[in-house]
Amino acid sequence: MLTRTIQYLRSRDLDFLLPDQIINSNLSSMYWYSRVYPINNTTFYVADQYSVYKVVNKTRSRVAGMGTPGFRNGDALNSLFNNITSVVFYQSNSTRIYQELNKKTIILQSLDETCTNMTLQNQISSCINNNYSSNTSINGSLIFDLLPNSITNATLGKQYLFISDSANNCIRQIDLEKSIVSTFAGQCNTSGFKDGRQGVALFNYPYQMGIDVLGNLFVHDKNNQYIRMVNSTYVITLINGACRQDVRYNNLVVQSHQIFPVICLKKWIETNGDQVDTLNYDICTDQFMDCD
Numbered sequence: 131m132l133t134r135t136i137q138y139l140r141s142r143d144l145d146f147l148l149p150d151q152i153i154n155s156n157l158s159s160m161y162w163y164s165r166v167y168p169i170n171n172t173t174f175y176v177a178d179q180y181s182v183y184k185v186v187n188k189t190r191s192r193v194a195g196m197g198t199p200g201f202r203n204g205d206a207l208n209s210l211f212n213n214i215t216s217v218v219f220y221q222s223n224s225t226r227i228y229q230e231l232n233k234k235t236i237i238l239q240s241l242d243e244t245c246t247n248m249t250l251q252n253q254i255s256s257c258i259n260n261n262y263s264s265n266t267s268i269n270g271s272l273i274f275d276l277l278p279n280s281i282t283n284a285t286l287g288k289q290y291l292f293i294s295d296s297a298n299n300c301i302r303q304i305d306l307e308k309s310i311v312s313t314f315a316g317q318c319n320t321s322g323f324k325d326g327r328q329g330v331a332l333f334n335y336p337y338q339m340g341i342d343v344l345g346n347l348f349v350h351d352k353n354n355q356y357i358r359m360v361n362s363t364y365v366i367t368l369i370n371g372a373c374r375q376d377v378r379y380n381n382l383v384v385q386s387h388q389i390f391p392v393i394c395l396k397k398w399i400e401t402n403g404d405q406v407d408t409l410n411y412d413i414c415t416d417q418f419m420d421c422d
């Protein structure tokens with residue numbers, strides 16, 4: 131049976147999640163972005179190969195890049211990029227971070243509205259499936275995060291854009307307040323495959339990206355055929371199949387552009403830096419490739 135893949139790296143089988151993996155793998159949910167990132171219905175960031183723009187009510191203004199290929203950090207409007215393939219916006223939110231750090235992942239009995247409205251402080255025992263078989267796959271739509279109630283006086287952090295600068299083989303960061311571009315991860319102009327601290331790690335054509343509530347960046351390292359997770363300090367390689375379609379959420383549509391939901395298992399780490407056996411975690415890459 132042919133399966134049409136979409137714009138992120140995922141497992142060939144979307145249903146092999148076992149209960150223990152769901153509950154213990156520290157799941158992150160996000161959307162997977164290419165060159166369009168929506169802020170709301172009228173505002174979004176968009177990129178071409180060499181520049182990044184902000185669009186507000188159909189009016190476009192340049193944020194970074196000069197429209198020509200190259201590499202240069204510093205003042206955003208004088209910076210240079212070489213084949214931008216993904217733009218991701220991030221602003222920390224203390225309420226959402228608190229909820230993410232204190233959530234409890236469970237498996238629902240059903241998608242009844244009573245069950246999907248539960249919080250960590252208001253659990254309904256009849257909604258929670260505790261009688262699953264440990265070796266039976268779970269329907270991904272029944273994965274549910276019990277979140278604690280919101281905290282008051284939430285604070286927002288600084289606003290950043292992360293840019294997948296594919297032909298320069300690195301991830302760039304734009305500080306939107308200061309209008310400054312810097313290298314966030316990888317060694318620009320050097321390709322390879324290496325984990326470690328952000329400035330030591332190597333990518334080989336970083337492609338589309340997603341970012342979770344905590345600011346962990348997930349990058350499809352296209353030529354290395356891995357998802358690389360970038361936290362505040364390190365680049366970590368996840369085993370193939372660690373990220374796949376999140377069937378709990380619908381696609382976003384921005385200007386007829388589809389943006390897909392993804393779920394990643396952050397504890398599925400490939401620690402030795404070598405290509406793993408793909409027998410159990412086979413992957414298909416690229417938007418237009420079919421997989422058997």
